[in-house]
Amino acid sequence: MAKVMAKMSGWIGWVFFLDLLNGLSLTFSYMFSRTITMQYPDKEKWVPYPRHRGHHFLKTNDEGDLNCVACELCAKICPCDCIKVVPYEDEKGNRRPIVFDIDLSRCLFCGLCEDACPADAIALGQVYEMSSYDSKDLLVGVDLLRGIPGKADAGGTVVGAELTTDAGVLVRQGEGEHDWWRHIRGRR
């Protein structure tokens, strides 16, 4: 009986374009909601969802060594040819990368390098602030890649922020988190 009802509701939904109406109602609700400007970078900052594909980072094991075994699979699969890996043998006899460069100015953040990696060594995280006036700054190496924060457990929210320019432009994540969506959707 439940199967028949589910099938019928599917047909009814199809006949009356319920999915289309659902989508349109969401669109119209945004059209008539208040317009809010996020106070970025001075006061507020968007924290993307964990699935966001931002700046790459290299993972390390408990001993602090890179997981990367310099197999070069990520470099081979990269559609933009923007990864360069040069292997060497470290003092423990492990194969590691002595060079691991990514040219972020060419990267399209597809995530294929993360998917292809057999050693769970590379991933794309939540850091998205990487713009520069000089494309040379976007050629990042192994030291920088191992220092980039990894994926956060949560996201999809807005937190307090503070713009600093003491040592380069940096938007620090401040204290506090607020339900920014209530501005748009009128939640209280």
Ligand code: SF4
């Ligand atoms: S995200 Fe895609 S384009 Fe960027 S380095 Fe990885 S495989 Fe290449």
Ligand code: SF4
């Ligand atoms: S990051 Fe992964 S795929 Fe790329 S060289 Fe290292 S182990 Fe191989």
